Amino acid sequence: MTTESDITPSAADKHHPMLKLALELGPLLIFFFANLRGPWLVEKFPVLASLGGPLFVATALFMAATVISLTISKIVLKHLPVMPFVSGVVVLIFGSLSIYLQDETFIKMKPTIINALFGLTLLAGLLFGKSLLGYVFNAAFQLDAEGWRKLTVRWGLFFLFLAVLNEIVWRNFSDDTWVAFKVWGTMPITILFTLAQMPLIMKHTIAPEGEAGQ
Structure with a gap:
């Protein structure tokens, strides 16, 4: 199984930009619509009533849409983007727990878990002298070591911010x-x-080796 950076476009990505966008946004839009129109969906498809309330129906459809999205991405785009893949795995695990236990807490904490995981991983990498963001985005940007360090710190803290923000919103x-x-x-x-982040990226961008002498 091949996973690639979300920022690094493959040849297939360049030929199907709208498809890539639809695959990433589609499951979220289905989740929003299903939660908004949960009672209507249950009325049209009574089998969904066995899942529970609107949020559980939305969660089940979100899981199905996520699997379909990742499958199409693998077939058409020839790779699985790292973040949607990791997010998809967590969606399936926490979504299944939410529906099985009839507890909305699991699916609501999914964004917290994912963002905290990414944030802590990036910041922990710096403790070992590794700017992990550089390994993921190196094909898209060529930055000096200081640039990767600063960008990694910022994204790590931003992911943690999103984790905290999700906790505040769902709990209140x-x-x-x-x-x-x-x-x-x-x-x-x-x-x-x-x-x-673009000013930081532009400030620390280094010219490719082939252009260094030009």
Whole structure:
């Protein structure tokens, strides 16, 4: 099984940019729609009633959409992006626990677990002198050691911030608010954070060896 960076585009990614976007956003949109229209879905498909309330129905459809998305990605794009793959594994584990135990806590804590895992992994790598972000994104950016260190620290802290933010939202607001935030809040925040890193990336970018002497 081949996994690749989410930032490093393969040849297939370049030929199917909209498909790649749809595969990454599709499961989240299905999750949002299913939670919003849970009673309607149960009315149209009574078998879904056995899953429980709207959030459990949404979780089951989210799991199915995630498996379909990863399968299409493997077949068409020829690889599995690292973050969607890891997220997909956690979705299947925690989603199954949520439905089996009829406990919404597991699926609500999924973003916390994933973001904390990524954040702690990046920061722990620095303790051993490894900028792990550089290993993942090296094909997309060529930065000096200081640039990778700073970028790794920022992304590590940002992932931990998202983990804490998810805990605050799901523990203090309604299910509908949490689902809406998961779909419409987390992504804009991540995009803005990514754009904010461009000055650092530009400052620490080094020219490829073939262009160094030009």
